[in-house]
Amino acid sequence: MPVTDTEVILRIRGLKVSFQTERGRIDVLDDISLNLRKGRVLSLVGESGSGKSVLGISIMRLLPSNASSSGEILYGGKNLLDLNERSMREIRGKEIAWIPQNPDTMLNPTLKIGDQIGEILIERYGYKRKEAWKTSVEILRKLGLNPPERIARSYPHQLSGGMKQRALLAIGIAGKPKVLLVDEPTKGLDSIMKEKALKALREIKNMRDSPAILLITHDLEFAEKLADVIAVMYCGQIVEITKAEYFFRSPLHPYSKLLLDALPSRGLIPIPGRHPNITDPPIGCRFHPRCPYSHSQEKCLDEPPMIPVGENEVKCWLYDDIRNSSDNAY
Numbered sequence: 001m002p003v004t005d006t007e008v009i010l011r012i013r014g015l016k017v018s019f020q021t022e023r024g025r026i027d028v029l030d031d032i033s034l035n036l037r038k039g040r041v042l043s044l045v046g047e048s049g050s051g052k053s054v055l056g057i058s059i060m061r062l063l064p065s066n067a068s069s070s071g072e073i074l075y076g077g078k079n080l081l082d083l084n085e086r087s088m089r090e091i092r093g094k095e096i097a098w099i100p101q102n103p104d105t106m107l108n109p110t111l112k113i114g115d116q117i118g119e120i121l122i123e124r125y126g127y128k129r130k131e132a133w134k135t136s137v138e139i140l141r142k143l144g145l146n147p148p149e150r151i152a153r154s155y156p157h158q159l160s161g162g163m164k165q166r167a168l169l170a171i172g173i174a175g176k177p178k179v180l181l182v183d184e185p186t187k188g189l190d191s192i193m194k195e196k197a198l199k200a201l202r203e204i205k206n207m208r209d210s211p212a213i214l215l216i217t218h219d220l221e222f223a224e225k226l227a228d229v230i231a232v233m234y235c236g237q238i239v240e241i242t243k244a245e246y247f248f249r250s251p252l253h254p255y256s257k258l259l260l261d262a263l264p265s266r267g268l269i270p271i272p273g274r275h276p277n278i279t280d281p282p283i284g285c286r287f288h289p290r291c292p293y294s295h296s297q298e299k300c301l302d303e304p305p306m307i308p309v310g311e312n313e314v315k316c317w318l319y320d321d322i323r324n325s326s327d328n329a330y
């Protein structure tokens, strides 16, 4: 089934997020729009500081008190940005699960892994304690945590970083969420652990009631193995969004091309210049100071819109003349 034909579970439209700081207001996310679809993985990629985690935290409504947001995060017919904290608590961790960049912040150091998974099953689905423990072991087995009985009996400090990540995934999916947000699941992992994380996420993607998955990563090679759709983030904006196969075969945005050229498997060519500080984004196209095509283009000093081109949507003036007549519904 084509990616865009599957059911949209979470729809983000025109999301903006700012932080009020001592040095004034920082606009971190600018006009973000995307759809998360049932059983599909959308991978959000881009350099450090581009705003990927802030997007995940915004969906969970876990932004700090100095943040403000506008736009729409539509889930189950409601805009999450309008919900009060009590209603949000009913959704958070239950219908929308969040696996943060640093697993230690989410695991309870005083509870065995099996009990942390079981707690959700008891609370949400009324499991009896014994039954919850058995199911916890089964979930751990499914996600490749071996031997699952021993892992269930372990406390978080007894597990390696990679195991903690997968234990968190187990806790995340125990409540059968409709949306799973995973932030940098391969951070600090060696290639063996990465492979295990990949298998665990594939297992989740192939479950009968699989959630819509947002995979936040700057590991493009990992994203390639898992994603259906790639969204490229640059300095707080999405600059290209397309099916994964198109992205890896024929990306359109100059930044996307450079990101791919920087991969070890594709030449390891460093991207010129540095990602701008989000406190002071360049005017017009935010990528133009680093862009190999921008020098002859006066247009680049104006901000380009998101332009539908073939199967891609791309925020770059280079494609203004060949735009499609309608959007692509990513």
Ligand SMILES: Nc1ncnc2c1ncn2[C@@H]1O[C@H](COP(=O)(O)OP(=O)(O)OP(=O)(O)O)[C@@H](O)[C@H]1O
Pocket: 019, 021, 026, 028, 046, 047, 048, 049, 050, 051, 052, 053, 054, 055, 064, 066, 101, 218, 277, 278, 279
């Ligand atoms: N509480 C805050 N107050 C002010 N600025 C913040 C706050 N939280 C995040 N930011 C800023 O938002 C920007 C985006 O941060 P974010 O953590 O989303 O980046 P990222 O793309 O996830 O990076 P990485 O790949 O390193 O995880 C950064 O410039 C960061 O300094």
Ligand SMILES: [Mg+2]
Pocket: 052, 053, 054, 101, 183
């Ligand atoms: Mg991050």
